[in-house]
Amino acid sequence: MNSEVGMNKKFDLNDKVIVVTGGTGILGSLYCRRLVEAGAKVAIADLDKEKCIALAKEISTGHDEALAFAVNLADEASVKIWAGQILETYGRVDVLINNAAAKSANFFAPLERFPLEDWNQVMAVNVTAMFLTTRELGPSMAERGQGSIINISSIYGVVGPDQRIYEGSWYEDLGGSINTPLIYSVSKGAVVAMTKYLATYWGPKGVRANTLTPGGISSGQNGLFQEKYSARVPLGRMAQAEEMVGALIFLASDASSYVNGQNIIVDGGLTAW
Template identity: 55%
Template sequence: MKKEFKSLFNLKGKNAIVTGAAGILGNYFCMGLADVGANVAVVDINIEKAELIAAELRQSYGVKAKGIYCNLTSEQSIKEMVETVVNEFGTINILHNNAAGKSSNLEAFFAPFEEYELDQWKEIMSTNLDSMFLVAKYVGKVMKEQEIGGSIIQTASIYGVMGPDNRIYEGSYYLDRQINTPAIYSASKGGVVALTKYLATYWAKDGIRVNTITPGGVESGQNETFKKNYANRIPLGRMAQAEEMVGALIYLASDASSYVTGQNILIDGGLSAW
């Protein structure tokens, strides 16, 4: 008997939220979901860019898409965003809890660990992890009340599961600024992975699956020294392209992963396999 499997990836008629939709990866995530049929709530604090992305999704993929403002450091803003999505789309089937914040003070963000300020630590923990908790809280409540299950995917980072090799940062710049990976970034992203595992077991009885995708280094403006140093640590010998993160999202959002929950898919070119 012939059995078709490609239809498992079809998201036609499903409604998805993508937070951080105007970011480096967010635009690609929105396009990927729309390409397999999902309607997309394009959520970002940059509402102008979110609206442009939504317009492109409507034109290119023929799906329903709407740019929605949200300040993820505000619980009230998150609550209002979820209410807007429900009013506009009716149901929520997929949440890509993708957004992460940027520091308001890059000098403080990249400071050595021994000199790191507690206020900076709290700021990044709030934007990277507290926001994940709040978005999952309000969307998960809606999914539970709908009684039709759902899929939540959260974006972490390779440095949420392993420590950085600080040798790669010698002479390395991003957008003309010398960089490193602060401990708070690793700690907050590790918290995302742990939150995923907790929610996967907590909401399993409600048919809500919760998984993580963990990108490795994505090429996005680093200087050649950094790209070379990073590539030398990767079995595949290069940094990732943003679109290479999308396949895992489609898989986890769709029925192709109907028996997958609580997992962390590392898209790292083999870095964690050394």
Template identity: 40%
Template sequence: MVRKIYLLSIYDYIMNVEKLFNISNKVVILTGASGFLGQQYSEALSQKNVKIVLADINYQKCKKLEEQLNKKYSNETLSLKLDVGNKKSVQSMVSKTLKKFDQIDGLINNAVFPETVKERSIPLETFPLDILQKIISVNTIGSFLCSQEVGKIMAKKKNGVIVNISSIYGMVAADQRIYGKSGLNSSIGYALTKSSVINLTRYLSSYWGNKGIRVNTLTLGGVEYNQDPEFIKKYSEKTMIGRMAQKDEYVGALVFLLSDASSYMIGSNLIVDGGWTAW
């Protein structure tokens, strides 16, 4: 008799795997939606029939992305202009989302301060405080504000998922030797803020864990586009897998974190970095 029940439960589990990854009709806010990886996430979530709020300081790019997605997919989308570092702007995003969709199931804190080659090349000794504050305002305060405003709604419903996007440079220091004269040096602002969201995840998890909100970090390694070949070579040698990531290699992890497949995961950090931080 006991064995029978055991077999039945295994059978049920196998039958529900598809369901575990089902995020169809969930309402998910994606900040920095029109950026390089935001576009990949938007495409993937559209394929999963998610109702996506495309939120970005660059509204025009969001609208364009929305039009492209609407031609290919039947999920609903909403484009919003958002400045993550501005509380009123974040509050407006939440109220417009609720007006259209009446619920918020997920938040992806993906927006990042647009560091140019100029900022990335400033020596630490002279790194200007005003630039550091701008980076903190978007990367750290922005993730906090969006989590605070969206988390309030989720806590009332006792349900929700927040994903904070971090980087290997939030976990370990950027190896200054791989940059050469590429102008791609990773700034102190990026290091400080990307590490801060990892502990933001833990704090929010301990605060809201008993309110049905799961908060996790998704830590990424560098994606190849058309960087300096010497940089790509040096970067690749620092990974166990021997290459940089392709732009679509993070969508699986994101879907996992948004779905019930990760229902026992909270306050954690999912690292997808080709092994960069593992040796």
């Protein structure tokens, strides 16, 4: 019984200060909600200040378990001010979850006609912003001798997309026909590389860095896409967003105290083929 209590304690997030970028998105808002439920103090970071405030009010129970910290992650000055506000408010950061990702106006344009402007815009949020948030908040973790950095990648940062599953694919919320553009794969692959670097750079200081890589998540794609994608997965289906939460809490908690530099792939076995 005592050992069971001890193990459960390792997954306890009580009073951990956790920063979530992209905190009002589909996955980000779910992460924030579940982290608060697990006892964490959550700093919700996103571009839209009002959305951050609304989500913080919604998931807090009256004790400021979540607070809003609006930021333009593509702007260095904004990130510096934002990081200072977080450290001033909490005095520390225990976990940094780099979850933010961007879709540009021409995100689904074919490779042959993909605009450089869109490429730079996506890289600014998916990669450069991750560098900036880590640069600004990571040193305080290293100074304290502990911390966890969790970088969110994608299955297509690990393997190439099967272009065949996009024939006839449709996503109404994203404006129609969809694909996985080169910029997405490149930026998400960079996330994995960045994690490995950080793991060896700050590991000696007690700061762990790991990647969480979700497989395809069911979130409004049409039936044909879901059928084709599911056929590629040994479990025979797409993921539900909730199925990413367990791995996230594990990486944020002391249960993963010796896990460093790893890419935790939650894909139903797709990469096992």
